Amino acid sequence: xxxxxxxxxxxxxxxxxxxxxxxxxxxxxxxxxxxxxxxxxxxxxxxxxxxxxxxxxxxxxxxxxxxxxxxxxxxxxxxxxxxxxxxxxxxxxxxxxxxxxxxxxxxxxxxxxxxxxxxxxxxxxxxxxxxxxxxxxxxxxxxxxxxxxxxxxxxxxxxxxxxxxxxxxxxxxxxxxxxxxxxxxxxxxxxxxxxxxxxxxxxxxxxxxxxxxxxxxxxxxxxxxxxxxxxxxxxxxxxxxxxxxxxxxxxxxxxxxxxxxxxxxxxxxxxxxxxxxxxxxxxxxxxxxxxxxxxxxxxxxxxxxxxxxxxxxxxxxxxxxxxxxxxxxxxxxxxxxxxxxxxxxxxxxxxxxxxxxxxxxxxxxxxxxxxxxxxxxxxxxxxxxxxxxxxxxxxxxxxxxxxxxxxxxxxxxxxxxxxxxxxxxxxxxxxxxxxxxxxxxxxxxxxxxxxxxxxxxxxxxxxxxxxxxxxxxxxxxxxxxxxxxxxxxxxxxxxxxxx
Numbered sequence: 306x307x308x309x310x311x312x313x314x315x316x317x318x319x320x321x322x323x324x325x326x327x328x329x330x331x332x333x334x335x336x337x338x339x340x341x342x343x344x345x346x347x348x349x350x351x352x353x354x355x356x357x358x359x360x361x362x363x364x365x366x367x368x369x370x371x372x373x374x375x376x377x378x379x380x381x382x383x384x385x386x387x388x389x390x391x392x393x394x395x396x397x398x399x400x401x402x403x404x405x406x407x408x409x410x411x412x413x414x415x416x417x418x419x420x421x422x423x424x425x426x427x428x429x430x431x432x433x434x435x436x437x438x439x440x441x442x443x444x445x446x447x448x449x450x451x452x453x454x455x456x457x458x459x460x461x462x463x464x465x466x467x468x469x470x471x472x473x474x475x476x477x478x479x480x481x482x483x484x485x486x487x488x489x490x491x492x493x494x495x496x497x498x499x500x501x502x503x504x505x506x507x508x509x510x511x512x513x514x515x516x517x518x519x520x521x522x523x524x525x526x527x528x529x530x531x532x533x534x535x536x537x538x539x540x541x542x543x544x545x546x547x548x549x550x551x552x553x554x555x556x557x558x559x560x561x562x563x564x565x566x567x568x569x570x571x572x573x574x575x576x577x578x579x580x581x582x583x584x585x586x587x588x589x590x591x592x593x594x595x596x597x598x599x600x601x602x603x604x605x606x607x608x609x610x611x612x613x614x615x616x617x618x619x620x621x622x623x624x625x626x627x628x629x630x631x632x633x634x635x636x637x638x639x640x641x642x643x644x645x646x647x648x649x650x651x652x653x654x655x656x657x658x659x660x661x662x663x664x665x666x667x668x669x670x671x672x673x674x675x676x677x678x679x680x681x682x683x684x685x686x687x688x689x690x691x692x693x694x695x696x697x698x699x700x701x702x703x704x705x706x707x708x709x710x711x712x713x714x715x716x717x718x719x720x721x722x723x724x725x726x727x728x729x730x731x732x733x734x735x736x737x738x739x740x741x742x743x744x745x746x747x748x749x750x751x752x753x754x755x756x757x758x759x760x761x762x763x764x765x766x767x768x769x770x771x772x773x774x775x776x777x778x779x780x781x782x783x784x785x786x787x788x789x790x791x792x793x794x795x796x797x798x799x800x801x802x803x804x
Contacts, residue, residue: 325347328399328507329344331398331519332347332398332416334519334526335398336380336398345419346419347417348416348417348418348424348428349415349416350431350503350507351413351414351503351504351505351506351507352412352413352414352490352503352504353411353502353504354378354400354410354413354440354490355371355374355410355411355441356410356500356501357409358408358500359478360497361497362464362497363464363465363478364448364464364478364479364480365478365479366411366480367481368402369596370480370484371402371411372402374411374484374487375411375413377443377484377486378400378411378413378441378487379397379400380396380397381397381490382395382396382397383396383492384492385491385492385493386492386494387442387491394421395415395416395417396416396417397413397414398415399413400412406500413490414507415490431505432505437502437503438492438493438494438495438503439491439492439493439496439503440491440497441487441490442487442489443484443486443487443488444484444485444488445483445484445485446484446485446748447483447749448482449479449480449482449721449722450462450477450479451478451480454720454721454723455747456746462477464478483750518675518676518677519675519677520677520679521664521678524649524650524653526676527649527664527666530666530667531645531667532643532666532667533643533645533646533649533664533665533666534618534641534643534664534667535642535643535644535649535653535656535662536617536639536640536642536656536662536663536665537656537658537662538663539585539592539615539639539658540585540592540593540594540595540660541583541584541585541595541615542557542583542584542595542598542599543557543558543581543582543583543584544558544582544584544614545557545579545580545582546579546580546581546582547579548578565584565614581616581617582614582615582617582636582639583614583617583639584598584612584614584615585598585614586598586601586609586611587609587611587613589610591793593607593609598612608727611635612635613636613637614636614637615638615639616637616639617638617639618639618641620643642656643667649664653678657678657679659766660679661678661679662677662678662679663675663676663677664676664678691751691765691767692704692705692749692751693705693719693749693750694744694745694747694749695744696742696744697743697744700718700719701719702716702743703715703716703743704716704732704777705738711738712734713734713735713738713739714732714734714777715733715735716730716732717730717731717732718731721749727792729789729790729791730790730791731790732777732787732789732790733787733788734788762776762778763776763777765777773793774792774793775791775793776789776793777789777790
C-alpha cells in the first residue's frame, strides 16, 4: 500500500416513529436558525449513515468511535453526490447510535425547508425509495491496522488481504481513528458501506429503548414547569418496573424482559404505580459505561463486578428512603432533589456527577425522558491539545501536556491498540520539559481535554468517545518513584505493573 503523508481526508460513497413536533426543539437548539422554525416550515428524514461493517476500501468505523461520530455529525451540511461546489440541500441536527439487524449503526437526522425549490420532489423521491443510499465525508488521522494495531500506512499488512493469525485466515482491514471532523453527508447513487439507507422512520430511541436526552447548554433552555426532579447523570441502561399481581416485572424500555433477582422488591415499593430506574455497572466504587454493562449482562465478561439498580422516586415522600438499600438486590433510590425553578441552579451544583445532571419537569417524572445539563464545576481546567507521540527510533512514547505548567512523561513500551483495551504502562516524568524528536506519523491527539490534579495524580478527561478518562498515578517500582498511565475503566492499580 502506498504510504501517504499527513492527515487523511476520506470520502465514502455509502448506501415506532417520533412526531416531527418532538424534533423541532432539537433543530432550533442545535442549528439556531435566525428565525425559529416550526413543524409547518420543514421536512425531516433520517439516514442510516454508517455502520461497523468493512467498506469497499477496506476501512471501517469501529463501534467505539460511533458516539463521537454522532456528536460530530450535528450541524453538518447535507449534499448531493459530495458536490461541495454546490450549496447544501439540508442540514443534520441530531444523530444516535443504535443496533439493527445485528449491526451497530449511526443514524443521523436532517431537515430541509418546505419553501425551498424542489422540496416536495426531494421528499417524494426519498419516500419512494429512489433516493436510497447515503454517504459521509470526514477527516481522520490514523488508519489503524486491525491485525497489528499500527498505522496501516507504515506496517507490512495490506487492506483486503488475508493473513494467517494463530492458524486462522484473517482478512486485514483498518479502523478509522483520530476522527477530527465530519465535513458533510450526501445522497448518493451507490455506496461502499453495505445497507445504508434514507428513511422516514424518525424514532429516536436506541435499540435498548433508552431515549436520547436533550442536551442543554443553559438551564434557561428547560421547558417551563412549577417543579423539577434533579438526579445525577449515571451512564447505564434504563429499566421499567411494571406492577404485577405478585410483584414486579422488569424490562428495558423497548419491552425486552430483564432477569434480575427482585424477591423482596415488592415489599419495598408502592405496588400500584409503574416506575423507572437505571441499571449501572461498578467495580468497587468505580462506575463503568453502558457499553461495558451490556458486555457484562451478555456474558459476565469485562471489568464490571457488580450492578446497582437506581430507582427514580415518584414524589418527595419517598426521599427519606434514598440511601436505604433493598437487600435482595443492589438496589436503591437515586439521589434526588424536587425543586422549584429558582432552586434549580443550586440543586444541580450539589448533585451533578462529572457527566452532569438529569432534569425532568415534574409532570414527566413518571417517564424516562429527561434533559441533560453539564455545569462547569470549576474543578477541571481546559488544556491545549494533548499529544502522545512515538519517540524517534524507539518503542517509548512522549506524552506532552501543556497546561498552566508544561508537563511531559515518557510512556514506556507504549502500544495504542493495547491502550484502547485498557492495558497499563509505566511512565517517567521529564524534568524540566524539553524538545524531543517524535514521529509525526505515529501520534494521538486530544484537542478537547480537561486536566484535573488530585495530589500527585493527574486525570485527563478526554470524553468517552475518545478514551474517557486517562490517569497518571504515582507508584513505586523496586523502590523507585514512577507513574502508571492507564484508562480509568480498569480497576485502580495497586503498585504492580500489569502492562
